[in-house]
Amino acid sequence: MAVVRIxxxxxxxxxxxDRIRARIAERAYELAAQRGYAPGHELDDWLAAEGQLVWKPELRLEEHPHEFVLKFRLPGVRAADVRVLTEAERVLLLGEARLESVAEGVRVHGDEFRYGSIFREVWLPQPVDPTRARARLSDGVLTVTLPKPKAERPLPRPKRSRRESAA
Incomplete structure (x- = not known):
């Protein structure tokens, strides 16, 4: 298990x-131009551009009583190649899936592994305390734990005497 710095x-x-989103938007525009800007395909163009330019890893978002847990599937990615960025209401995953080197004399006949830029932005259902977030990468799964803010404790009520209670 490797700890990933938050x-x-x-x-x-x-x-x-923003630069990554701008590259995706530029590519989506190119795709729209290729089909003559026919209306109604904007989302398709965006998703196609995103798929061509970045790896958007699968995720699971779980809510527990005191925290949210985000899990990303990142097989073959090293902890050193991943950055997790947190804000109260969102998490941004950036990284790089690197091409494995092949020994001299070896021919690769098929390769369906994902390589390139990793980019995933996740908006959370409610704010978290980003200062207490932690992440670890184990067995190809990046687990990001995001504690919910500590609830404010109610102020203690002053004790009332029996006379005050009866009044």
Whole structure:
């Protein structure tokens, strides 16, 4: 099991995510142009562009009483090649799935492994405490644990005497 470092969501990270989204939008526009800009296919173009440019790993989002748990399938990806960025209401997964080197003299006859940029943004159903988030990568699954904010404890009520209670 490898621990993955959690990064606070910063403006430079937002800029990186915006650059990825801009590349996807540009490719979606190219796809729309190729089919003559026929209306009603915008989402199809976006999803096709996203699939061509980035790996959007499968995920599971679980809600537990005190935390949310996000699980991403990342087979063959090293912890050092993954960044998890957190904000109160969203998580951004960035990384790189690297091409495995092949020994000299070996011919690859088929390769369905995913390589390239990893990008997944997840909006959470309710805010979390990003400062207490933690992540680990084990057996090809990245598990991100996002604690819910600690509930404010109610203020203790002042004890009332029997006379005050009877009044």
């Amino acid at each position: 990064h606070p969501y910063s403006s430079s990270i937002r800029e990186e995510a």
